[in-house]
Amino acid sequence: MAPERGFQGETLLDVRDLKVHFPTPDGVVKAVDGLSFTVHRGETFGIVGESGSGKSVTNLTALGLVNRKAAQIEGEVLFKGRDLLKLTPGELRHVRGKELAMIFQDPFASLHPMYRVGDQLIEAVKVHSNVSKKQAEERVLELLGAVGIPRPRERFRDYPHQFSGGMRQRAMIAMALTHNPDILIADEPTTALDVTVQAQILELIDHVKREFDIGVILITHDLGVIADVSQTVMVMYAGRAMELAPKDELFRKPLHPYTWGLLDSMPRIAQKGTRLLPIEGAPPSLINVPPGCAFHPRCPHRFQPCDRERPAFADRGGGHPEACHLTIEDKRRLWAERDARRLGVAV
Amino acid sequence: MGRYVIRRLLWAALIVFVVTLLTFVIFYVMPPGDPAIRFAGKQPTEATIREVREQLGLDKSLPKQYYTFVERLVTGDAAECPQGVEGCGWPGLWISYDSRTAVRQEIIERGPRTISLALGGAILWLVLGVSIGIISALKRRSLADRLAMGFALFGISAPVFWLGLLALFIFGSEGLGIDAFSTGYVEFSSDPVGWFSHLVLPWSVLALLYAAFYARMTRGNLIDTLGEDYIRTARAKGLPERKVIMKHGLRASLTPVVTMFGMDIALLIGGAVITETVFNLQGLGNFAVNSAASADLPAVVGVTLVLAVAVAVMSLVVDVVYAYLDPRVRYS
Known part of the structure; x- marks a missing residue:
């Protein structure tokens, strides 16, 4: 089911038919x-969807941060060939923070308010490597410099409350990079930040991706x-993938009506004057997903x-997999009409 | 941190000052009538009244009288008075109407009993309560949790006088007959083992009541804290679960417990009345209740001051410990 074409590079994470039910x-x-x-290595894989679409749960499951007793988990999460879902919590702990690192949405809440930032980073160094405090400190200083924290x-020696939001997210990124992980999972890393800071943090993530050669x-x-x-x-909706494509293809030739809806509701400076069209209705309750x-x-x-029928997630001739019953001809026609209408309004 | 401690210290000093000032005003300035006339005996002459007034320092200004009051709180008063001199040591802690002994002496004798009881019990209930709370929080909805919370409910519901009498009955002459656990107080300096063994039961009874509150509080706080984002961060780092909970979880969930702990100790120093009575410890609690019942005002003043100072000191300790635990407090 994975896309035929796609990013070239070593496959780091291969998620197969993952189900997480609570x-x-x-x-x-x-x-x-x-x-x-x-x-893949060197790839930034974006997962987009409304709140409650299962974006975060997917990754928390991979990291073993979902309570296994409370959830029924099926499928495979192959990380460099090993199925993370089959590891014991103890084994998974050695993967977490070392080979697989994660940063979170709210840098205000993600650092412990009562410990110094440096000490929290030292702790991250020492948990997976047997080094002296001095060496750990050197590593931390190096990392803080690498993520652009001045002085x-x-x-x-500062506490998190003495850091600005952007600085805290930088510190979180430094923490995540401690052991040169293979994959960095960034869960809404810029949502809680100012717009200008958002751009800096995204740039930093892109920079460390290339610098550290990670996914x-x-x-x-x-x-x-x-x-x-x-x-x-x-693109995710109600715990399922709706469409998966290289970025340019997704923006230029989207095939799924939900993706169209997302694109229409996204403000763009280039199309000033265009009306934003929200998607009617609200996302479904995950207890009662529509048939x-x-x-x-x-x-x-x-x-x-x-x-009645759940559309398969497959390539229907449009070049990348999506899950919609419409024929490829209908999709191309509908998107072209939509584009024309939008431009018409804009002119 | 240093500046913060100094600031809190000054606050505590101010509170003690205000409390002593208020006590002085209420008991020595506000009551109507001239004290000199009251102390001068029946049908006094002008000269006697003047003499008494000088003796009591009533001819001095109020601030000077207040100064004498504070001085006597610290250095003592009626104890050094020659017998039969009416009103000697006034204004100060003075003498108890009931026992005709110096209140200050009484407090010095009874204080260690109550402090022994309060501190020992406090250490016991803190350890007990927090451990039970942690176990319950981690094994939520398990048998251990239910047993622990059942124990907590029992501890909160069981009245101290009932528990105390039950304990005395079980260990006393009609039960197991362990003499070392009998009632009364033994001086630490004369017999440390006896001091300890006589306090074991009162400590346990007191601790049982408070441990229950602490267990529930720790459990609730820890469960809340474990839902915080920084706990997820700690796990995402790959920290072992034990360290996630004992280092990251507990640190944040213990701050409210510290506040409660300080205030509970302070209030107990004012007297754990029922426990003291059941175990015949003759501490400050008995003294306070008895003197209030018989309108023994000097004694009431004494106990009030002790309680006020205890609260001020414990608030100071709580503030400093809190700031140590939570650095955000130091800068606000």
């Missing part, structure tokens, strides 16, 4: 429901962020059998 008293929450994708030797998974709800740095994009295509109740192009 049984609750109200019913089963299908947070991730049959998801497959691959991430690292002074800031080293990056960038989770976001913001297509603008994806457009800046990703090479490949997966058939999960997006059909909100889809303006739905037809039979959208409400």
Whole structure:
């Protein structure tokens, strides 16, 4: 099911038919429901979707940060050939923070408020390598410098509340890079930051990706962020993949009505004057996902059998996999009409 | 940090000053009537009244009288008075109406008993409560958690006088007959082992009550803290779970416990009345209740001051410990 064509490079992460279901008293929450994708070295793999589309759960599952007792997890998460889902919590702990690192949405809350930033980073160094405190400190200073924190030797002794939001996210990135991981998972890394700082952090992520030669998974709800740095994009909805394509292809020739909706609701300076078109309705409850295509109740192009048959996630001739029953001809026609209409309004 | 401690220290000093000032005003300045006339005996002459007034320092200004009051709090008063001199040591802690002994002496004798009881019990309940809380939080909804929370409910519900009498019955002459656990207080300086063994039961009874609160509080705080983002960060670093909880989780969840701990100790120094009574410890709690019941005002003043100072000192300690635990406090 993984895309035929795609990014060239060593395959680092290969997720196959991942399902993460949480049984609750109200019913089963299908947070991730049959998801497959691959991430390569040197690639920034963007995952985009509304809140509650299963973006974060996917990655927390890979890291073993989802409570295995509370969740039913199926499928495979192959990381450099090893299935992370089959590792014991103890084995997984040695992967986490060392080969697979993660940074989070809210840098204000992600650092412990009662420990010095430097000490938290030293802890990250020492947990996976047997070095002296002095060596660990040197490593931390080097990392803080590498992520662009000025005067690292002074800031080293500061507490998180003495750092600005951008600085904290830089410190988090430094922490993630401690052991030269293979993959950096960035979960909404810029959502809580000012716009100017957002751009700096994205630039930094892109920079460290090349400098450290790693794969990056960038989770976001913001297509603008994806457009800046990703090479490949997966669009998620209700725990499923809707479309997966190289970035340029996704923006120029999107094939899924949900992707169209996302693009229409994204503000662009180049098309000032164009009306933003929100997607009608709200994302479904993951306990009660609509039958058939999960997006059909909100889809303006739905037809039979959208409400009964779940469309396969496959390449229907458009060059990349997507999950929509429309024929490729219909898709191309509808997108072209849409484009024309938008331009018409804009002129 | 240094500046913060100095600031808190000054605050504590100010509080003690205000408390002593208020006490002085309420007990020695506000009551109507001339004290000199009251102390001068029946049908005093002008000269006697003047003499008494001089003796008591009533001819001096109020600030000077207040100074004498504070001085006597620190250095003592009625104890050095020759017998039969009415009003000697006034204004100061003075003598108890009931026992005719110096209140200051009484407090010095009873204080260590109450402090022994309060501090020993506090250490016991802190260790007990926090450990139970941690176990419960980690094994949430397990048998261990339910047993621990059942124990907590029992501890909160069981009245101290009942628990105390039960303990005395079990270990006393009608039960196991362990003499070392009998009631009463033994001076630490004369017999440290006896001091310890006589306090074991009171400590346990007191600790059982408070440990229950602390267990529930620790459990709740720890469960909340473990949901924080920085705990996820600690796990994402690959830290072992034990370190995630004991270092990152506990540090943040213990700050409210520290506040409660300080205040509980302070209030107990004012007297753990029921425990003291059940175990016949003759501490400050008995003294406070008895003197209040018989309107023994000097004694009440004494206990009030001790309690006020205890609260001020413990607040200071809490503030400093809190700032040590949470650096954000130091800068605000």
